[in-house]
Amino acid sequence: MGDGSGAAEFAAFTRAVGDVVGAPAGVLHAMRRPVEIQVVGRAGVGRSTLVSALERSGFANVVEAPAVDVPGRTDPELGPDVVVYVFTGALRTPDVRVLAKARRGSTVAVLAKADAFGSREVAARASNAAAAETGVRTVPLSAGRDLAVVVDAVGAAVQVVQARRVREMLDALAVTAAQDVGGAIRDGIEAFLRSDPAVFAASESAAVLGADDRGADDRGADEEDSEGDRRRRAVVERRARTRRAVAAGTSR
Template sequence: MGNAVVSGCELLRSIAADTGGTAARALGALTAPIRIQIVGRAGVGRTTVARLLAAAGLGDVTESGAVDAPGSADPELDGDVVVHVLSGPARTPDLETLRRAPREVTVALVNKADLQPSWATALVVAAECEAETDVVTLPIVGADDVGPEPDGRADALAAVAAAVEVARARRSCAALAAIAQGAARGPEREVLEQYLRSDEAVRLAVRAADAAGTGAGGRRRRTLAARRAQVRAW
Protein backbone atom coordinates (compact mmCIF):
# COMPACT_ATOMS: atom_id res chain seq x y z
CA MET A 1 0.00 0.00 0.00
CA GLY A 2 2.92 2.38 0.69
CA ASN A 3 3.94 2.96 -2.93
CA ALA A 4 0.28 3.13 -3.93
CA VAL A 5 -0.34 5.88 -1.39
CA VAL A 6 2.67 7.92 -2.48
CA SER A 7 1.83 7.60 -6.18
CA GLY A 8 -1.92 8.01 -5.69
CA CYS A 9 -2.02 11.46 -4.10
CA GLU A 10 -1.54 13.67 -7.16
CA LEU A 11 -4.68 15.73 -6.53
CA LEU A 12 -3.88 16.19 -2.84
CA ARG A 13 -0.32 17.14 -3.79
CA SER A 14 -1.67 19.80 -6.15
CA ILE A 15 -4.02 21.18 -3.50
CA ALA A 16 -1.23 21.22 -0.93
CA ALA A 17 1.00 23.18 -3.29
CA ASP A 18 -1.76 25.76 -3.80
CA THR A 19 -3.15 26.08 -0.28
CA GLY A 20 -0.67 24.55 2.18
CA GLY A 21 -2.31 24.15 5.59
CA THR A 22 -4.41 21.04 6.18
CA ALA A 23 -3.74 19.52 2.76
CA ALA A 24 0.03 19.92 3.14
CA ARG A 25 0.01 18.34 6.60
CA ALA A 26 -2.12 15.44 5.39
CA LEU A 27 0.15 14.88 2.39
CA GLY A 28 3.21 14.93 4.64
CA ALA A 29 1.71 12.30 6.93
CA LEU A 30 0.70 10.08 4.02
CA THR A 31 4.05 10.15 2.25
CA ALA A 32 6.45 10.06 5.22
CA PRO A 33 8.42 6.79 5.61
CA ILE A 34 7.03 4.22 8.01
CA ARG A 35 9.30 3.89 11.04
CA ILE A 36 10.02 0.27 11.96
CA GLN A 37 11.28 0.11 15.54
CA ILE A 38 13.47 -2.87 16.48
CA VAL A 39 13.38 -3.81 20.17
CA GLY A 40 14.45 -6.77 22.30
CA ARG A 41 16.81 -7.85 25.04
CA ALA A 42 20.58 -7.52 24.66
CA GLY A 43 22.26 -10.24 22.63
CA VAL A 44 19.22 -11.45 20.69
CA GLY A 45 20.39 -10.11 17.33
CA ARG A 46 18.50 -6.83 17.02
CA THR A 47 21.15 -5.35 14.73
CA THR A 48 21.10 -8.37 12.43
CA VAL A 49 17.31 -8.20 12.10
CA ALA A 50 17.47 -4.42 11.58
CA ARG A 51 19.91 -4.90 8.69
CA LEU A 52 17.67 -7.53 7.12
CA LEU A 53 14.58 -5.32 7.27
CA ALA A 54 16.48 -2.27 6.04
CA ALA A 55 17.80 -4.24 3.07
CA ALA A 56 14.24 -5.28 2.23
CA GLY A 57 13.24 -1.60 1.99
CA LEU A 58 10.16 -1.96 4.14
CA GLY A 59 10.56 1.39 5.91
CA ASP A 60 12.84 3.56 8.02
CA VAL A 61 14.38 0.98 10.37
CA THR A 62 15.65 2.14 13.77
CA GLU A 63 17.11 0.04 16.58
CA SER A 64 16.13 0.99 20.13
CA GLY A 65 18.05 0.35 23.31
CA ALA A 66 17.83 -3.08 24.90
CA VAL A 67 14.81 -4.20 26.87
CA ASP A 68 15.49 -5.20 30.50
CA ALA A 69 18.93 -3.53 30.48
CA PRO A 70 20.32 -3.00 34.03
CA GLY A 71 20.10 0.63 35.08
CA SER A 72 18.12 1.71 32.01
CA ALA A 73 14.43 2.21 31.36
CA ASP A 74 12.84 0.05 28.69
CA PRO A 75 12.43 1.85 25.36
CA GLU A 76 9.16 3.55 24.59
CA LEU A 77 7.31 1.67 21.86
CA ASP A 78 6.77 4.61 19.55
CA GLY A 79 7.45 3.16 16.10
CA ASP A 80 4.77 2.96 13.43
CA VAL A 81 5.64 -0.75 13.40
CA VAL A 82 7.31 -2.59 16.28
CA VAL A 83 9.49 -5.66 15.71
CA HIS A 84 10.43 -7.44 18.93
CA VAL A 85 13.39 -9.80 18.60
CA LEU A 86 13.91 -12.88 20.78
CA SER A 87 16.51 -15.63 20.60
CA GLY A 88 14.56 -18.42 22.28
CA PRO A 89 11.50 -18.92 24.47
CA ALA A 90 9.94 -15.65 25.59
CA ARG A 91 11.06 -14.47 29.02
CA THR A 92 9.10 -12.23 31.35
CA PRO A 93 10.59 -8.97 29.91
CA ASP A 94 9.69 -10.13 26.39
CA LEU A 95 6.12 -10.95 27.38
CA GLU A 96 5.71 -7.65 29.21
CA THR A 97 6.98 -5.71 26.18
CA LEU A 98 4.77 -7.57 23.73
CA ARG A 99 1.68 -7.16 25.91
CA ARG A 100 2.07 -3.39 25.86
CA ALA A 101 2.84 -3.24 22.15
CA PRO A 102 0.14 -2.25 19.63
CA ARG A 103 -1.11 -5.63 18.35
CA GLU A 104 -1.85 -5.08 14.66
CA VAL A 105 1.45 -3.34 13.95
CA THR A 106 3.74 -5.56 16.06
CA VAL A 107 5.65 -8.65 14.96
CA ALA A 108 7.83 -10.85 17.17
CA LEU A 109 10.75 -12.70 15.58
CA VAL A 110 12.50 -15.63 17.27
CA ASN A 111 15.98 -15.03 15.86
CA LYS A 112 18.81 -17.59 15.83
CA ALA A 113 16.28 -20.30 15.11
CA ASP A 114 19.13 -22.44 13.76
CA LEU A 115 20.37 -22.81 17.34
CA GLN A 116 17.16 -24.60 18.35
CA PRO A 117 17.26 -28.43 18.32
CA SER A 118 15.17 -28.42 15.13
CA TRP A 119 13.08 -26.12 12.98
CA ALA A 120 10.02 -27.77 14.49
CA THR A 121 11.23 -26.68 17.93
CA ALA A 122 11.66 -23.12 16.68
CA LEU A 123 8.10 -23.17 15.34
CA VAL A 124 6.80 -24.37 18.70
CA VAL A 125 8.75 -21.64 20.54
CA ALA A 126 7.19 -19.04 18.23
CA ALA A 127 3.70 -20.52 18.62
CA GLU A 128 3.97 -20.49 22.42
CA CYS A 129 5.00 -16.82 22.42
CA GLU A 130 2.12 -15.97 20.10
CA ALA A 131 -0.34 -17.82 22.32
CA GLU A 132 0.90 -15.87 25.34
CA THR A 133 0.79 -12.43 23.71
CA ASP A 134 -1.56 -12.56 20.69
CA VAL A 135 1.26 -11.02 18.64
CA VAL A 136 2.26 -12.65 15.34
CA THR A 137 5.47 -14.54 16.12
CA LEU A 138 7.78 -16.26 13.63
CA PRO A 139 11.14 -18.04 13.78
CA ILE A 140 13.95 -16.62 11.68
CA VAL A 141 17.64 -17.09 10.98
CA GLY A 142 18.86 -13.54 10.60
CA ALA A 143 22.56 -14.24 10.13
CA ASP A 144 23.90 -14.86 6.63
CA ASP A 145 26.67 -17.35 7.45
CA VAL A 146 24.50 -20.28 8.50
CA GLY A 147 23.33 -23.55 6.98
CA PRO A 148 20.66 -24.23 4.36
CA GLU A 149 16.93 -23.57 4.47
CA PRO A 150 14.64 -23.15 6.22
CA ASP A 151 15.54 -19.69 7.50
CA GLY A 152 12.05 -18.19 7.87
CA ARG A 153 13.04 -14.92 6.23
CA ALA A 154 10.31 -14.82 3.60
CA ASP A 155 7.56 -15.34 6.18
CA ALA A 156 9.12 -12.80 8.55
CA LEU A 157 9.41 -10.14 5.85
CA ALA A 158 5.83 -10.81 4.76
CA ALA A 159 4.58 -10.39 8.34
CA VAL A 160 6.43 -7.09 8.77
CA ALA A 161 5.20 -5.90 5.37
CA ALA A 162 1.62 -6.64 6.45
CA ALA A 163 2.16 -4.60 9.63
CA VAL A 164 3.53 -1.75 7.50
CA GLU A 165 0.33 -1.87 5.42
CA VAL A 166 -1.77 -1.54 8.56
CA ALA A 167 0.37 1.39 9.77
CA ARG A 168 -0.09 3.10 6.39
CA ALA A 169 -3.82 2.47 6.59
CA ARG A 170 -4.01 4.10 9.99
CA ARG A 171 -2.18 7.14 8.64
CA SER A 172 -4.56 7.32 5.71
CA CYS A 173 -7.59 7.20 8.01
CA ALA A 174 -6.10 9.92 10.22
CA ALA A 175 -5.25 12.09 7.21
CA LEU A 176 -8.75 11.80 5.75
CA ALA A 177 -10.24 12.63 9.16
CA ALA A 178 -8.03 15.72 9.39
CA ILE A 179 -9.10 16.79 5.91
CA ALA A 180 -12.75 16.29 6.86
CA GLN A 181 -12.24 18.40 9.96
CA GLY A 182 -10.60 21.11 7.88
CA ALA A 183 -13.48 20.95 5.42
CA ALA A 184 -15.92 21.61 8.24
CA ARG A 185 -14.43 25.01 8.96
CA GLY A 186 -11.68 27.37 7.86
CA PRO A 187 -10.62 29.11 4.66
CA GLU A 188 -9.83 25.84 2.80
CA ARG A 189 -13.32 24.46 3.30
CA GLU A 190 -14.51 24.41 -0.30
CA VAL A 191 -11.41 22.87 -1.85
CA LEU A 192 -11.16 20.23 0.90
CA GLU A 193 -14.81 19.29 0.48
CA GLN A 194 -14.18 18.85 -3.23
CA TYR A 195 -11.19 16.64 -2.48
CA LEU A 196 -13.21 14.41 -0.14
CA ARG A 197 -15.70 13.86 -2.98
CA SER A 198 -12.94 13.01 -5.47
CA ASP A 199 -12.16 9.55 -6.82
CA GLU A 200 -8.69 9.86 -5.31
CA ALA A 201 -10.03 10.27 -1.77
CA VAL A 202 -12.47 7.39 -2.24
CA ARG A 203 -9.69 5.10 -3.49
CA LEU A 204 -7.51 6.09 -0.54
CA ALA A 205 -10.31 5.33 1.91
CA VAL A 206 -11.03 1.94 0.32
CA ARG A 207 -7.37 0.91 0.38
CA ALA A 208 -7.07 2.03 4.00
CA ALA A 209 -10.18 0.13 5.05
CA ASP A 210 -8.97 -3.04 3.32
CA ALA A 211 -5.51 -2.95 4.91
CA ALA A 212 -6.69 -1.99 8.38
CA GLY A 213 -9.79 -4.17 8.44
CA THR A 214 -10.91 -7.33 6.75
CA GLY A 215 -8.00 -7.47 4.30
CA ALA A 216 -5.28 -7.52 6.95
CA GLY A 217 -7.36 -9.61 9.32
CA GLY A 218 -8.09 -12.21 6.68
CA ARG A 219 -4.45 -12.44 5.65
CA ARG A 220 -3.43 -12.78 9.27
CA ARG A 221 -5.93 -15.58 9.93
CA ARG A 222 -4.78 -17.45 6.82
CA THR A 223 -1.15 -17.03 7.84
CA LEU A 224 -1.80 -18.31 11.35
CA ALA A 225 -3.73 -21.32 10.06
CA ALA A 226 -0.92 -22.19 7.64
CA ARG A 227 1.71 -21.85 10.34
CA ARG A 228 -0.21 -24.07 12.78
CA ALA A 229 -0.54 -26.70 10.06
CA GLN A 230 3.21 -26.44 9.47
CA VAL A 231 3.90 -27.01 13.17
CA ARG A 232 1.72 -30.13 13.12
CA ALA A 233 3.48 -31.38 9.98
CA TRP A 234 6.88 -31.09 11.64
Protein backbone atom coordinates (compact mmCIF):
# COMPACT_ATOMS: atom_id res chain seq x y z
CA MET A 1 0.00 0.00 0.00
CA GLY A 2 1.10 3.60 -0.02
CA ASP A 3 3.21 4.71 -2.96
CA GLY A 4 3.95 1.17 -4.07
CA SER A 5 2.16 -2.16 -4.17
CA GLY A 6 -1.39 -2.00 -2.84
CA ALA A 7 -1.99 1.75 -3.28
CA ALA A 8 -4.87 1.14 -5.67
CA GLU A 9 -6.45 -1.42 -3.34
CA PHE A 10 -6.29 0.97 -0.38
CA ALA A 11 -7.76 3.86 -2.41
CA ALA A 12 -10.61 1.71 -3.74
CA PHE A 13 -11.36 0.35 -0.26
CA THR A 14 -11.40 3.86 1.23
CA ARG A 15 -13.82 5.11 -1.42
CA ALA A 16 -16.13 2.10 -1.21
CA VAL A 17 -16.33 1.85 2.57
CA GLY A 18 -17.60 5.44 2.76
CA ASP A 19 -20.86 4.24 1.18
CA VAL A 20 -21.40 1.42 3.69
CA VAL A 21 -24.27 2.11 6.06
CA GLY A 22 -23.02 1.63 9.61
CA ALA A 23 -19.34 2.27 8.91
CA PRO A 24 -18.12 3.94 12.14
CA ALA A 25 -17.60 7.65 11.48
CA GLY A 26 -14.53 7.93 13.70
CA VAL A 27 -12.72 5.04 12.05
CA LEU A 28 -13.75 6.29 8.61
CA HIS A 29 -12.34 9.75 9.37
CA ALA A 30 -9.05 8.22 10.56
CA MET A 31 -8.82 6.11 7.41
CA ARG A 32 -9.29 9.12 5.15
CA ARG A 33 -6.76 11.25 7.00
CA PRO A 34 -3.51 11.71 5.02
CA VAL A 35 -0.60 9.68 6.38
CA GLU A 36 1.77 12.03 8.19
CA ILE A 37 5.52 11.50 8.10
CA GLN A 38 7.18 12.95 11.19
CA VAL A 39 10.94 13.56 11.04
CA VAL A 40 12.45 13.42 14.52
CA GLY A 41 15.96 13.67 15.97
CA ARG A 42 18.45 15.68 17.95
CA ALA A 43 19.46 19.20 16.88
CA GLY A 44 22.02 19.33 14.09
CA VAL A 45 21.53 15.82 12.70
CA GLY A 46 19.92 16.95 9.44
CA ARG A 47 16.18 16.83 10.06
CA SER A 48 15.40 19.78 7.77
CA THR A 49 17.58 18.35 5.01
CA LEU A 50 15.76 15.04 5.16
CA VAL A 51 12.33 16.72 5.18
CA SER A 52 13.25 18.53 1.96
CA ALA A 53 14.64 15.35 0.41
CA LEU A 54 11.49 13.37 1.19
CA GLU A 55 9.27 16.12 -0.21
CA ARG A 56 11.33 16.23 -3.42
CA SER A 57 10.90 12.45 -3.64
CA GLY A 58 7.13 12.88 -3.78
CA PHE A 59 6.02 12.38 -0.17
CA ALA A 60 3.33 14.72 1.16
CA ASN A 61 2.52 15.71 4.75
CA VAL A 62 6.15 15.58 5.90
CA VAL A 63 6.66 17.54 9.13
CA GLU A 64 9.77 18.33 11.13
CA ALA A 65 9.33 17.72 14.85
CA PRO A 66 11.08 19.85 17.48
CA ALA A 67 14.55 18.64 18.42
CA VAL A 68 15.01 15.80 20.87
CA ASP A 69 17.07 16.21 24.06
CA VAL A 70 16.81 19.98 24.42
CA PRO A 71 17.59 21.16 27.99
CA GLY A 72 14.49 22.31 29.83
CA ARG A 73 12.10 20.93 27.23
CA THR A 74 10.36 17.57 26.97
CA ASP A 75 10.93 15.42 23.93
CA PRO A 76 8.32 15.77 21.15
CA GLU A 77 5.37 13.42 21.11
CA LEU A 78 5.60 10.81 18.39
CA GLY A 79 2.73 10.87 15.94
CA PRO A 80 0.46 7.93 15.19
CA ASP A 81 1.66 7.45 11.62
CA VAL A 82 5.19 7.24 10.16
CA VAL A 83 8.16 8.28 12.30
CA VAL A 84 11.54 8.87 10.65
CA TYR A 85 14.19 9.18 13.34
CA VAL A 86 17.46 10.81 12.24
CA PHE A 87 20.74 10.38 14.09
CA THR A 88 24.45 10.64 13.39
CA GLY A 89 27.39 8.56 14.57
CA ALA A 90 26.64 6.06 17.30
CA LEU A 91 23.26 6.01 19.01
CA ARG A 92 23.08 8.13 22.13
CA THR A 93 20.89 7.63 25.18
CA PRO A 94 18.26 10.20 23.99
CA ASP A 95 18.04 8.41 20.64
CA VAL A 96 17.45 5.04 22.27
CA ARG A 97 14.93 6.59 24.67
CA VAL A 98 12.80 8.03 21.88
CA LEU A 99 13.07 4.99 19.62
CA ALA A 100 11.91 2.76 22.46
CA LYS A 101 8.55 4.60 22.31
CA ALA A 102 8.18 4.32 18.55
CA ARG A 103 5.91 1.75 16.99
CA ARG A 104 7.72 -0.90 14.98
CA GLY A 105 6.86 -1.30 11.32
CA SER A 106 5.95 2.36 10.79
CA THR A 107 9.25 3.73 12.18
CA VAL A 108 12.45 4.13 10.19
CA ALA A 109 15.78 5.20 11.68
CA VAL A 110 18.17 7.03 9.36
CA LEU A 111 21.90 7.12 10.06
CA ALA A 112 22.64 10.48 8.45
CA LYS A 113 26.07 11.74 7.36
CA ALA A 114 27.10 8.11 6.93
CA ASP A 115 30.01 9.17 4.71
CA ALA A 116 31.75 10.36 7.90
CA PHE A 117 32.43 6.67 8.67
CA GLY A 118 34.92 6.58 5.80
CA SER A 119 33.47 3.64 3.89
CA ARG A 120 30.08 2.20 3.01
CA GLU A 121 30.96 -1.06 4.74
CA VAL A 122 31.67 0.63 8.09
CA ALA A 123 28.51 2.74 7.77
CA ALA A 124 26.48 -0.39 7.02
CA ARG A 125 27.87 -2.10 10.13
CA ALA A 126 26.98 0.92 12.26
CA SER A 127 23.47 0.96 10.78
CA ASN A 128 23.01 -2.76 11.45
CA ALA A 129 24.23 -2.33 15.02
CA ALA A 130 21.68 0.42 15.62
CA ALA A 131 18.90 -1.75 14.20
CA ALA A 132 19.93 -4.64 16.45
CA GLU A 133 19.96 -2.39 19.52
CA THR A 134 16.58 -0.72 18.91
CA GLY A 135 14.60 -3.22 16.85
CA VAL A 136 13.87 -0.45 14.33
CA ARG A 137 14.77 -0.72 10.65
CA THR A 138 17.83 1.50 10.16
CA VAL A 139 19.30 2.71 6.87
CA PRO A 140 22.46 4.80 6.25
CA LEU A 141 22.29 8.07 4.32
CA SER A 142 25.34 9.75 2.79
CA ALA A 143 25.49 13.12 1.06
CA GLY A 144 24.29 12.61 -2.51
CA ARG A 145 23.83 8.83 -2.04
CA ASP A 146 21.48 6.27 -0.55
CA LEU A 147 18.35 8.44 -0.73
CA ALA A 148 16.56 5.78 -2.78
CA VAL A 149 17.01 3.30 0.07
CA VAL A 150 15.55 5.79 2.54
CA VAL A 151 12.63 6.50 0.20
CA ASP A 152 11.90 2.78 -0.11
CA ALA A 153 11.99 2.34 3.67
CA VAL A 154 9.66 5.29 4.27
CA GLY A 155 7.32 4.07 1.53
CA ALA A 156 7.14 0.68 3.22
CA ALA A 157 6.30 2.38 6.52
CA VAL A 158 3.46 4.28 4.81
CA GLN A 159 2.13 0.96 3.53
CA VAL A 160 2.14 -0.41 7.08
CA VAL A 161 0.10 2.56 8.36
CA GLN A 162 -2.46 2.13 5.59
CA ALA A 163 -2.64 -1.62 6.17
CA ARG A 164 -3.32 -1.02 9.86
CA ARG A 165 -6.14 1.32 8.91
CA VAL A 166 -7.73 -1.32 6.71
CA ARG A 167 -7.52 -3.86 9.52
CA GLU A 168 -9.00 -1.41 12.04
CA MET A 169 -11.91 -0.70 9.71
CA LEU A 170 -12.54 -4.40 9.06
CA ASP A 171 -12.56 -5.04 12.81
CA ALA A 172 -14.90 -2.08 13.40
CA LEU A 173 -17.27 -3.28 10.68
CA ALA A 174 -17.33 -6.76 12.21
CA VAL A 175 -18.30 -5.29 15.59
CA THR A 176 -21.02 -3.12 14.03
CA ALA A 177 -22.46 -6.06 12.11
CA ALA A 178 -22.52 -8.24 15.23
CA GLN A 179 -24.42 -5.56 17.16
CA ASP A 180 -27.15 -5.14 14.51
CA VAL A 181 -30.04 -7.21 15.81
CA GLY A 182 -32.33 -6.11 12.96
CA GLY A 183 -29.98 -7.43 10.32
CA ALA A 184 -30.24 -4.70 7.64
CA ILE A 185 -26.93 -3.06 8.52
CA ARG A 186 -25.33 -6.46 9.02
CA ASP A 187 -26.44 -7.61 5.56
CA GLY A 188 -25.03 -4.47 3.97
CA ILE A 189 -21.69 -4.86 5.74
CA GLU A 190 -21.41 -8.52 4.81
CA ALA A 191 -22.17 -7.69 1.18
CA PHE A 192 -19.42 -5.07 1.23
CA LEU A 193 -16.94 -7.49 2.77
CA ARG A 194 -17.54 -9.84 -0.16
CA SER A 195 -16.87 -7.06 -2.69
CA ASP A 196 -13.67 -6.74 -4.71
CA PRO A 197 -12.44 -3.57 -2.92
CA ALA A 198 -12.80 -5.21 0.50
CA VAL A 199 -11.30 -8.56 -0.53
CA PHE A 200 -8.32 -7.03 -2.31
CA ALA A 201 -7.59 -4.50 0.45
CA ALA A 202 -7.88 -7.15 3.16
CA SER A 203 -5.54 -9.45 1.26
CA GLU A 204 -2.99 -6.69 0.68
CA SER A 205 -3.10 -5.50 4.30
CA ALA A 206 -2.60 -9.06 5.54
CA ALA A 207 0.44 -9.42 3.29
CA VAL A 208 1.92 -6.10 4.47
CA LEU A 209 1.35 -6.69 8.16
CA GLY A 210 2.57 -10.28 8.14
CA ALA A 211 1.85 -12.75 10.92
CA ASP A 212 0.86 -10.23 13.57
CA ASP A 213 1.62 -6.50 13.58
CA ARG A 214 0.50 -5.54 17.06
CA GLY A 215 3.85 -4.63 18.58
CA ALA A 216 5.12 -5.20 22.08
CA ASP A 217 2.94 -2.43 23.52
CA ASP A 218 -0.40 -4.05 22.71
CA ARG A 219 0.16 -7.79 22.63
CA GLY A 220 -1.01 -9.86 25.61
CA ALA A 221 -4.78 -9.99 25.40
CA ASP A 222 -4.75 -9.77 21.62
CA GLU A 223 -2.45 -12.78 21.33
CA GLU A 224 -5.39 -15.16 21.52
CA ASP A 225 -6.80 -13.67 18.30
CA SER A 226 -3.78 -14.66 16.22
CA GLU A 227 -5.32 -17.94 15.04
CA GLY A 228 -8.46 -16.12 13.94
CA ASP A 229 -6.33 -13.55 12.15
CA ARG A 230 -4.53 -16.31 10.29
CA ARG A 231 -7.80 -17.89 9.17
CA ARG A 232 -9.16 -14.57 7.98
CA ARG A 233 -5.98 -13.82 6.04
CA ALA A 234 -6.11 -17.24 4.39
CA VAL A 235 -9.72 -16.65 3.31
CA VAL A 236 -9.16 -13.18 1.85
CA GLU A 237 -5.94 -14.22 0.13
CA ARG A 238 -7.68 -17.21 -1.45
CA ARG A 239 -10.56 -15.02 -2.63
CA ALA A 240 -8.16 -12.43 -4.01
CA ARG A 241 -6.23 -15.05 -5.98
CA THR A 242 -9.46 -16.42 -7.43
CA ARG A 243 -10.78 -13.01 -8.41
CA ARG A 244 -7.48 -12.00 -9.99
CA ALA A 245 -7.38 -15.25 -11.95
CA VAL A 246 -10.91 -14.65 -13.24
CA ALA A 247 -10.08 -11.06 -14.16
CA ALA A 248 -6.95 -12.18 -16.01
CA GLY A 249 -8.92 -14.78 -17.93
CA THR A 250 -11.61 -12.32 -19.07
CA SER A 251 -9.02 -9.79 -20.20
CA ARG A 252 -7.45 -12.16 -22.71
